[in-house]
Amino acid sequence: MSSLAEGTYLPEGLTQPAPMRDGMDAPYWEGTREHELRVQRCADCGTHQWGPDWVCHACQSLNVEWVTVESTARIYSWQRVHHPVHPALADHGPYIVVLVELPHADNLRMIGNLLGDPMQDIVIGSDVEAVFEDHDSGNPPYTLVQWQVTAT
Amino acid sequence: MQQTRRCTGGGRQRLATVCAVSASRTAQGLRGRTAVAGVGETTYYKRGQSPDPEFVLVVKAILAACEDAGISPREIDGFCSYSNDRNTPARLANALGLEELRYSNMQWGGGGGGAAAVVQNAASAVHAGSANVVVAYRGLAQGQFGRFGQGGRRPAVRGEFAYTLPYGVMSPAQMYAMRTTRLMWEHGIDRSTMRAVALAAYHHAQNNPRAVMYGRPLDAETYDSSRWITEPFRLYDCCLENDGGAAMIVTSAERAADLSDTPVLVLAAQQSGGHRSGAWVHNPTDYATSSFKLGAQHLYEQAGVTPDDVDVVQSYENFTGAVVMSLIEHGLCTYENANEVLTFENLRADGGSIPLNTSGGNLAECYMHGLGMQIEAVRQVRGDSTNQVPNVNVSLSNAGPMVEIASTAIYGTTAVLG
Numbered sequence: 050m051s052s053l054a055e056g057t058y059l060p061e062g063l064t065q066p067a068p069m070r071d072g073m074d075a076p077y078w079e080g081t082r083e084h085e086l087r088v089q090r091c092a093d094c095g096t097h098q099w100g101p102d103w104v105c106h107a108c109q110s111l112n113v114e115w116v117t118v119e120s121t122a123r124i125y126s127w128q129r130v131h132h133p134v135h136p137a138l139a140d141h142g143p144y145i146v147v148l149v150e151l152p153h154a155d156n157l158r159m160i161g162n163l164l165g166d167p168m169q170d171i172v173i174g175s176d177v178e179a180v181f182e183d184h185d186s187g188n189p190p191y192t193l194v195q196w197q198v199t200a201t
Numbered sequence: 202m203q204q205t206r207r208c209t210g211g212g213r214q215r216l217a218t219v220c221a222v223s224a225s226r227t228a229q230g231l232r233g234r235t236a237v238a239g240v241g242e243t244t245y246y247k248r249g250q251s252p253d254p255e256f257v258l259v260v261k262a263i264l265a266a267c268e269d270a271g272i273s274p275r276e277i278d279g280f281c282s283y284s285n286d287r288n289t290p291a292r293l294a295n296a297l298g299l300e301e302l303r304y305s306n307m308q309w310g311g312g313g314g315g316a317a318a319v320v321q322n323a324a325s326a327v328h329a330g331s332a333n334v335v336v337a338y339r340g341l342a343q344g345q346f347g348r349f350g351q352g353g354r355r356p357a358v359r360g361e362f363a364y365t366l367p368y369g370v371m372s373p374a375q376m377y378a379m380r381t382t383r384l385m386w387e388h389g390i391d392r393s394t395m396r397a398v399a400l401a402a403y404h405h406a407q408n409n410p411r412a413v414m415y416g417r418p419l420d421a422e423t424y425d426s427s428r429w430i431t432e433p434f435r436l437y438d439c440c441l442e443n444d445g446g447a448a449m450i451v452t453s454a455e456r457a458a459d460l461s462d463t464p465v466l467v468l469a470a471q472q473s474g475g476h477r478s479g480a481w482v483h484n485p486t487d488y489a490t491s492s493f494k495l496g497a498q499h500l501y502e503q504a505g506v507t508p509d510d511v512d513v514v515q516s517y518e519n520f521t522g523a524v525v526m527s528l529i530e531h532g533l534c535t536y537e538n539a540n541e542v543l544t545f546e547n548l549r550a551d552g553g554s555i556p557l558n559t560s561g562g563n564l565a566e567c568y569m570h571g572l573g574m575q576i577e578a579v580r581q582v583r584g585d586s587t588n589q590v591p592n593v594n595v596s597l598s599n600a601g602p603m604v605e606i607a608s609t610a611i612y613g614t615t616a617v618l619g
Contacts, residue, residue, distance in 0.1 A: 059367075059368070059369055063366065063367055063369070064355055064356065064357065064358045064366050064367065065356070065357050065358070065367060066357070066358060066359070066363035066364070066366070066367050067357040067358065067359050067363060068359065068363075069359050069360055069363075070359065074363075078363075099481070099482060099484055100361060100364060100480060100481025100482040100484055101481070102481075106477055106480065125383065125488075126379035126380070126382045126383040126386070126483075126488070127379060127382055128375065128378035128379050128382060128431045128432055128433070129429070129431065129432040130369055130375055130431040131428065131429035131430060131431060131432070132374075132428070132429070132430045132431065133369065134371060134372045134375075135369070135371060138369060143429075144369055146368055146369060146370055146375070146379070148379050148383075148483050157484060158482065158483050158484050158488075159364070159482060160364060160365055160368055160370060160482055160483060161368055162368050162369070173382075173383075173386050193367055193368070
């Protein structure tokens with residue numbers, strides 16, 4: 050687990066994330082501020098779940114808990130965005146988005162950017178680790194979860 | 202939080218049970234009971250170029266469909282639309298002078314997943330006796346109301362988009378590209394297969410004066426050298442954005458037979474979403490799918506036909522990769538032979554084995570959220586397409602691949618009923 054050394058992967062100015070008003074996913078966003086990766090797990094059947102919901106999709110229990118999981122994953126799919134649609138990205142070059150799966154958490158999937166050279170070769174199945182990207186100037190401050198290929 | 206049910210771990214098993222029940226109860230319920238009596242379209246414009254407001258586009262399309270059907274607009278007593286269409290049934294009923302409005306329906310789900318579902322909803326209403334003449338419609342004027350694909354500009358975003366937008370995932374292309382990446386990786390789908398889909402659409406648009414890309418042919422070299430939107434999508438893998446209106450008149454098969462010697466029957470129309478197809482942040486159980494795997498089974502069962510019986514296909518292109526998924530999941534080719542079967546030659550109306558997107562589709566005719574592709578499927582049964590396939594009896598048109606609720610309709614001649 051590590052923090053981003055300098056700056057952010059995408060320029061500032063994108064819409065910032067916020068927890069849902071009903072509080073459903075607040076533990077996730079609180080966890081990222083503490084550089085912990087929290088996901089849902091059913092207290093009854095034990096299934097990990099993502100995206101968050103009030104209900105366990107596997108057994109329909111409402112007894113869904115938040116747990117901190119190891120912040121490692123592997124690349125499940127990817128895209129390299131060349132044509133940005135947000136003004137904050139207008140002068141920014143290509144950037145990589147990865148969909149990663151967490152094998153130790155029932156293969157749930159998460160989206161983030163893949164740090165490093167935006168033109169790097171991307172291999173599905175590669176091991177990656179989370180990098181917590183703090184946006185302390187956000188209102189309120191928030192932290193994104195980025196990914197980088199694990200050094201071998 | 203409190204526990205309301207013991208865990209059984211049987212979610213999957215229950216799902217299978219539900220599927221079996223719904224199949225037995227819905228089989229052939231709509232088959233041939235209703236028909237599309239008329240279709241109407243406005244001029245199709247580049248996005249933002251319509252001289253008419255969106256409401257006027259919808260009214261023009263409905264009036265054109267009524268004229269095509271040979272009925273008075275005042276005979277309409279129901280409306281179906283989708284994708285949060287802004288032009289409400291109440292306002293349309295006022296404008297069209299309806300004496301009575303008996304049925305209105307909005308299909309859930311974003312994108313064009315509802316373009317065949319509106320036919321299902323309209324046909325169901327007519328078959329149930331809820332209404333006699335239902336119009337399925339869609340209008341878009343992006344100059345008036347803004348574009349798709351521009352993403353959120355709000356100061357904060359909550360819910361699913363909180364997990365995508367801050368990472369630069371906000372346009373439809375960005376939201377769906379990774380399904381295609383995974384398809385190509387899992388099944389070895391070639392870029393040339395996606396290119397064939399684009400070339401076929403542009404080829405057909407050159408014979409279709411309604412098409413926005415009429416007079417603007419596309420060749421393989423231009424496709425190959427076009428700019429990346431987001432890998433694996435190049436410019437020509439992505440649909441257009443347009444202004445226009447489109448409408449279809451759905452009524453009983455008996456009424457349609459009074460209006461025409463060759464009525465276009467609705468043989469089947471089906472919505473389709475798989476296990477957790479709407480799960481947030483790209484977590485459907487099955488990812489590299491167009492969402493048609495289950496729905497296509499119900500569809501063919503309902504229509505009483507098999508994939509081999511399908512004479513011509515309109516397969517909604519939000520993106521070319523989704524068309525490849527859709528054709529496979531509708532049983533028109535397989536993962537194993539898709540690269541060999543889905544070639545430009547095979548996808549052409551003039552002699553191809555799977556004539557595809559014969560109006561030019563969303564890539565080259567118009568992006569009317571797919572309703573134009575339902576209309577083209579009807580035209581193929583009537584025999585008046587600008588790229589007419591000979592002797593069409595069974596005409597399939599799907600809508601909104603990869604979205605959480607997609608849909609497909611099959612239209613046909615009375616000969617199919619035997």
